[in-house]
Amino acid sequence: MQRRSFFQKTGLALLATAFSQTKSSATPMPELTTLKPARLAEGARIALIAPASPVSEEKIQKALDNLNALGYQVQEGAALRARHGYLAGTDAARLADLHQAFADPEIDAVWCVRGGYGITRLLPQINYELIRQHPKPLIGYSDVTALHLAIGKKTGLVSFHGPVAASDFPEDTLAHFRAALIEPQAPYRIDAPASDAELPGPEFSPFTIQAGRASGPLTGGNLSLLAALAGTPFQPSFSGKIAFIEDVGEQPYRIDRMLTQLLQATDLRDAAGIALGVFADCGAKNPEFSLTLPETLQDRLGGLGIPVVYGLPFGHVAHQATFPYGVLAELDASEQWLSLLEIGVS
Numbered sequence: 001m002q003r004r005s006f007f008q009k010t011g012l013a014l015l016a017t018a019f020s021q022t023k024s025s026a027t028p029m030p031e032l033t034t035l036k037p038a039r040l041a042e043g044a045r046i047a048l049i050a051p052a053s054p055v056s057e058e059k060i061q062k063a064l065d066n067l068n069a070l071g072y073q074v075q076e077g078a079a080l081r082a083r084h085g086y087l088a089g090t091d092a093a094r095l096a097d098l099h100q101a102f103a104d105p106e107i108d109a110v111w112c113v114r115g116g117y118g119i120t121r122l123l124p125q126i127n128y129e130l131i132r133q134h135p136k137p138l139i140g141y142s143d144v145t146a147l148h149l150a151i152g153k154k155t156g157l158v159s160f161h162g163p164v165a166a167s168d169f170p171e172d173t174l175a176h177f178r179a180a181l182i183e184p185q186a187p188y189r190i191d192a193p194a195s196d197a198e199l200p201g202p203e204f205s206p207f208t209i210q211a212g213r214a215s216g217p218l219t220g221g222n223l224s225l226l227a228a229l230a231g232t233p234f235q236p237s238f239s240g241k242i243a244f245i246e247d248v249g250e251q252p253y254r255i256d257r258m259l260t261q262l263l264q265a266t267d268l269r270d271a272a273g274i275a276l277g278v279f280a281d282c283g284a285k286n287p288e289f290s291l292t293l294p295e296t297l298q299d300r301l302g303g304l305g306i307p308v309v310y311g312l313p314f315g316h317v318a319h320q321a322t323f324p325y326g327v328l329a330e331l332d333a334s335e336q337w338l339s340l341l342e343i344g345v346s
Contacts, residue, residue: 032156053116115142145221206311
């Protein structure tokens with residue numbers, strides 16, 4: 001009896017200790033203090049790097065022309081023209097370019113020439129302390145989502161979800177970029193296109209999924225990358241934030257799968273609101289056996305009880321806004337706009 005009593009008491013004590021430890025470990029870590037880089041000044045020197053997929057010479061030239069037209073000097077990464085299968089050079093080479101771009105005191109900003117695939121491979125090896133000690137604007141989208149989220153989580157640095165260097169720069173894209181990085185403005189409102197606007201296709205037409213207004217810090221990016229980061233040390237927290245999400249070339253069932261993964265593996269349900277960009281080329285290949293893209297988004301996000309709107313100008317499209325990660329923003333899903341309430345640069 002005494003022996004049984006001893007084990008019962010000991011077992012309860014161990015369970016209590018385990019519960020205490022589990023509860024403690026589940027307590028969310030406080031977020032880092034926001035670190036804002038300097039704005040882009042005239043004549044700034046830009047490090048042009050390819051941290052993901054390889055780049056054609058045509059794309060590199062387009063990027064150089066874009067940056068020169070904006071009045072910037074360009075420092076090409078050593079691995080900019082490298083190719084290692086589906087990667088722009090080995091992990092070591094691409095990582096070295098990233099580190100060099102932040103470490104070099106002559107470099108004012110880091111601009112990714114394109115996205116593609118491969119950045120998630122680098123995340124565990126990045127020297128985040130080096131980046132924290134040398135804060136600079138980091139610009140890009142698509143696969144660069146992973147870099148934005150990891151650097152933001154590990155350093156607090158505000159980075160910029162915006163055009164890659166080889167993007168097109170129509171007037172509105174350039175205006176949004178200037179308002180975020182060159183002549184910062186806040187509040188700065190970004191509207192979905194008007195309902196009577198001439199749009200390239202049905203996927204560009206905005207619609208409200210859940211009406212309402214909400215505010216919170218900005219986080220998000222490409223849906224495929226958000227899903228790929230779920231369950232890793234680099235996945236973002238969406239709680240209390242405005243989540244902005246986009247993708248390209250995915251069928252509705254795959255959009256469904258990735259949103260379901262985020263809803264089950266992350267705290268996306270606790271977001272303050274969700275701003276969806278343009279999901280270009282995401283229609284069903286066999287419409288007879290598929291939900292439409294709007295039906296899929298409504299099915300997955302319409303019952304969360306938070307404002308959700310589709311069709312804001314960002315994503316794999318020429319007309320895109322630049323979003324500073326971590327800054328306070330307001331979303332009006334009813335009126336279909338998002339406003340940056342603070343600037344992302346110092």
